[in-house]
């Protein structure tokens with residue numbers, strides 16, 4: 044099982060490598076993640092995955108980015124990251140995912156998210172619809 048902790052500046056090089064290896068993930072300047080809720084999953088000394096989120100309103104949270112290094116996928120790393128976030132949320136968690144990203148859509152459904160809306164033309168390069176997914180924490 045991965046160890047989940049807050050992401051730090053010393054993690055950013057490995058996070059950038061994971062992001063570069065994950066074409067479906069959002070591509071942002073990783074230094075900016077330090078300003079958000081930023082979690083990393085450690086497998087031994089390696090950063091195996093990361094999750095970036097933010098609180099929008101008091102009881103509403105948004106997942107901004109999530110990716111796991113290809114060699115660590117299907118080992119529960121993303122589930123561990125998302126469960127760590129969900130354990131802190133009292134309310135609703137939203138995210139958008141590319142319509143074609145069926146792997147991520149199945150992943151989010153496996154942890155309790157529901158597909159609630161489609162936003163046509165949401166993404167650029169390449170243009171694509173976003174599926175809006177929502178999780179209710181009680």
Ligand SMILES: CC(C)(COP(=O)(O)OP(=O)(O)OC[C@H]1O[C@@H](n2cnc3c(N)ncnc32)[C@H](O)[C@@H]1OP(=O)(O)O)[C@@H](O)C(=O)NCCC(=O)NCCS
Pocket residue numbers: 065066067068069092108109110111112115116117118119120121122123139140141144145146147149150151153
């Ligand atoms: C989506 C992603 C984060 C999943 O990470 P992961 O660590 O492999 O996921 P987990 O091992 O925690 O998976 C938990 C469950 O989710 C489901 N799941 C995960 N990946 C899946 C896939 N590619 N296809 C179908 N179901 C999947 C399965 O039910 C899985 O349980 P199982 O392995 O026992 O069958 C990873 O594939 C990734 O980094 N993709 C590229 C970046 C990306 O798409 N990010 C999302 C942007 S919104």
